[in-house]
Amino acid sequence: MMLVMEIIGGFIFFGILSFLSLIILPSLFGCFGFILFWVVLLSLIIFCSINIGWFLLFAVIIYAALLMRKYSRYQSLPDYDSYLLNNPNAYHDGKASCNVCGSEHLIHSGLYGNQSKSRYYVCLKCKSWLYKFKVI
Secondary structure (H helix, E strand, O other): OHHHHHHHHHHHHHHHHHHHHHHHOOOOOHHHHHHHHHHHHHHHHHHHOOOHHHHHHHHHHHHHHHHHHHHHHHHOOOEHHHHHHHOHHHEEOOEEOOOOOOOOOEEEEEOOOOOOOEEEEEEOOOOOEEEEEEOO
16 A cells, blocks of 8 residues: 555655646756656656655756756856957848858747746757846
């Protein structure tokens, strides 16, 4: 009975955590990550008899490491003015362009999801992170 309660508790906890990751940080996991997460969790519990507590600890550590990596990458980006100052060839016809491939097709993404005020521009062609800005 205790094992069944532990498995149910793990499903509830990781279900909520996965659902929140889909809402808050879709760029880290997304739908594929949600499915992959459940497959790995079930296989570890059933086939390896892993205690759910250790799995929870591992999941939190990995999640925090990915989040810290993304934040440190964002912090290393220049702002718009610095980007144009360091890359004078990245400004054509009144539009900023990618300094790596020269493409003018840029998109901005939120650091912590679509509603985030901390944003950065990414080149659609080469996927390079270009510069950051904050929405007021």
